[in-house]
Amino acid sequence: xxxxxxxxxxxxxxxxxxxxxxxxxxxxxxxxxxxxxxxxxxxxxxxxxxxxxxxxxxxxxxxxxxxxxxxxxxxxxxxxxxxxxxxxxxxxxxxxxxxxxxxxxxxxxx
Amino acid sequence: xxxxxxxxxxxxxxxxxxxxxxxxxxxxxxxxxxxxxxxxxxxxxxxxxxxxxxxxxxxxxxxxxxxxxxxxxxxxxxxxxxxxxx
Numbered sequence: 001x002x003x004x005x006x007x008x009x010x011x012x013x014x015x016x017x018x019x020x021x022x023x024x025x026x027x028x029x030x031x032x033x034x035x036x037x038x039x040x041x042x043x044x045x046x047x048x049x050x051x052x053x054x055x056x057x058x059x060x061x062x063x064x065x066x067x068x069x070x071x072x073x074x075x076x077x078x079x080x081x082x083x084x085x086x087x088x089x090x091x092x093x094x095x096x097x098x099x100x101x102x103x104x105x106x107x108x109x110x
Numbered sequence: 111x112x113x114x115x116x117x118x119x120x121x122x123x124x125x126x127x128x129x130x131x132x133x134x135x136x137x138x139x140x141x142x143x144x145x146x147x148x149x150x151x152x153x154x155x156x157x158x159x160x161x162x163x164x165x166x167x168x169x170x171x172x173x174x175x176x177x178x179x180x181x182x183x184x185x186x187x188x189x190x191x192x193x194x195x196x
Contacts (some may be wrong), residue, residue: 005111012112016120019151026147032139039143043150050154054118054161057112057118066169067157072175073173074153077180081146089139 008056015049018042031097032089040082047074123129125151135190138190142183149179 022042029035051071055064125148132144153176160168 009112012117016117016124016153019121019154020124022147023124023151026131026143027127032137032143033147035140035143038148039124039128043147047150051157056155057161063160063166064170066166066173070153070157070169070173070176073151074150074176077176078146078150081183084184084187085139085142085146090193091191094137094139105119 004056004059007055011049011053011056015046015053018046022046032094033086033096036082037041040078044074044078047078051107055088114158118158118162121151121158125155126175131173138186142186146183149176149183151178153179 019042022038025038025042026035029038048071051067051074055067058064058067128144128147128151132148134143135141135144153172156168156172156175160166160172
């Protein structure tokens with residue numbers, strides 16, 4: 001019994017789902033901060049899942065070591081890039097989005 | 111076993127939405143978000159291609175692409191930040 005193909009399969013489809021969700025979130029969200037949140041979480045989880053699946057697919061070989069180095073570098077660089085973008089947005093004066101309020105009590109003037 | 115062609119085309123198709131955000135983004139921050147997302151997806155594509163074709167050289171390309179994507183975002187942010195009056 002070899003469990004590697006099943007791990008591979010599950011991780012690949014997990015990565016595909018997260019990638020699709022992240023891209024849809026980046027496309028439909030109304031504000032740079034919410035877009036950044038969708039992009040950061042979904043991109044990171046999808047890349048981790050796919051690299052783990054590739055490690056499971058390639059077996060124990062030098063390829064696995066290279067994939068581990070790529071995963072390590074991505075785990076460091078992606079949150080740092082997200083933080084830098086968020087700080088740049090805050091310092092350049094992007095206002096966070098708020099849900100537009102409905103007029104209260106049936107006041108429909110204006 | 112795993113339909114590699116379908117997986118590759120799926121990632122390429124989902125990348126289009128991030129690329130659209132990169133092109134139509136109203137402000138610089140939106141474009142940076144799109145660039146970050148597209149860089150991650152292209153890294154994924156290169157890793158999948160390396161495993162599918164069994165060419166380990168693509169992994170070096172993926173690592174260097176990741177490093178330069180990070181440095182590119184850093185350079186863009188550094189360029190657009192207003193300089194303080196010293």
